[in-house]
Amino acid sequence: MNKERDDAQIADQVEEIRESAAESMPMGARDRMREAVKPKIKEAVAQREAMVDAITREPVKGAPSDPSAADSSRITITDVRQHAHVNAYLEAANANLKILGYTEHGRRHASLVGHIAANVLRHLGYGAREIELAEIAGFLHDIGNSVNREQHGQTGAVLANHLLLSMGMPINEVVTVIGAIGNHEEERGHAVSTVAAAVILADKSDVHRSRVQNEDPTTFDIHDRVNYAATRSFLRVENGSARTITLELTIDAEMASVMDYFEIFLSRMIMCRRAAEFLGAAFLLRINDVPIL
Numbered sequence: 001m002n003k004e005r006d007d008a009q010i011a012d013q014v015e016e017i018r019e020s021a022a023e024s025m026p027m028g029a030r031d032r033m034r035e036a037v038k039p040k041i042k043e044a045v046a047q048r049e050a051m052v053d054a055i056t057r058e059p060v061k062g063a064p065s066d067p068s069a070a071d072s073s074r075i076t077i078t079d080v081r082q083h084a085h086v087n088a089y090l091e092a093a094n095a096n097l098k099i100l101g102y103t104e105h106g107r108r109h110a111s112l113v114g115h116i117a118a119n120v121l122r123h124l125g126y127g128a129r130e131i132e133l134a135e136i137a138g139f140l141h142d143i144g145n146s147v148n149r150e151q152h153g154q155t156g157a158v159l160a161n162h163l164l165l166s167m168g169m170p171i172n173e174v175v176t177v178i179g180a181i182g183n184h185e186e187e188r189g190h191a192v193s194t195v196a197a198a199v200i201l202a203d204k205s206d207v208h209r210s211r212v213q214n215e216d217p218t219t220f221d222i223h224d225r226v227n228y229a230a231t232r233s234f235l236r237v238e239n240g241s242a243r244t245i246t247l248e249l250t251i252d253a254e255m256a257s258v259m260d261y262f263e264i265f266l267s268r269m270i271m272c273r274r275a276a277e278f279l280g281a282a283f284l285l286r287i288n289d290v291p292i293l
């Protein structure tokens with residue numbers, strides 16, 4: 001008997017039961033649930049918008065001794081953020097995925113992933129330009145969803161290649177960025193460079209209530225449930241005697257169980273562990289202050 005297929009069948013059945021229960025729910029009860037959830041998502045979105053506003057105003061801080069930081073002709077994260085085509089790609093990516101029922105994959109996710117990826121390398125002592133390339137790769141990593149969800153890492157890398165070359169980025173930097181973008185999906189990605197490892201860690205740690213785009217809790221899938229349940233996520237990087245990268249999550253246990261989290265995130269956590277190892281660090285996971293990994 002194929003255990004994986006069995007598990008998948010059980011998961012499908014559970015989802016069917018959940019959906020039919022939601023359909024048979026009286027309209028008044030569904031409306032009340034929706035009304036209860038809407039403001040909570042709105043509040044989480046407002047918090048994250050404010051955070052993204054703050055971080056996109058700050059310049060990337062790097063090691064001041066790195067000579068590449070002083071190269072004024074370099075393509076900066078600000079240049080990339082302000083490019084009209086990048087906005088169009090991100091808006092289309094999010095619109096396409098919203099239709100498919102995915103969580104938020106637009107400018108907010110892009111900004112946070114860029115910022116977290118840069119932070120990972122900054123705290124581990126990498127050079128200023130590498131930090132900035134991680135922020136650029138993180139910001140662009142999901143633009144391929146403007147083409148199709150399938151293989152969006154690869155299509156995103158091709159789009160970014162064209163974009164960054166047209167902006168005048170040197171090819172040796174472009175290949176670092178596109179290698180990271182093309183390797184961020186858990187189905188087929190690998191930490192092939194420090195920038196790729198940082199993007200993987202940043203992308204997989206963005207689990208948060210603000211990413212839920214479906215405001216009807218009666219039709220939440222497991223991704224909506226886990227993201228809705230996550231009221232805080234933080235990637236803590238420590239570079240002391242022990243080099244560690246810890247994903248700290250606060251999960252509302254009434255909305256999703258730790259098992260729900262693992263059901264969809266196990267492969268992501270394995271990818272994070274490998275990415276952390278590439279950076280010479282151990283990957284740890286703490287949920288509700290309890291060490292899990």
Ligand SMILES: [Fe+2]
Pocket residue numbers: 141142152184185
């Ligand atoms: Fe992605």
Ligand SMILES: [Fe+2]
Pocket residue numbers: 109113141142203
């Ligand atoms: Fe992503």
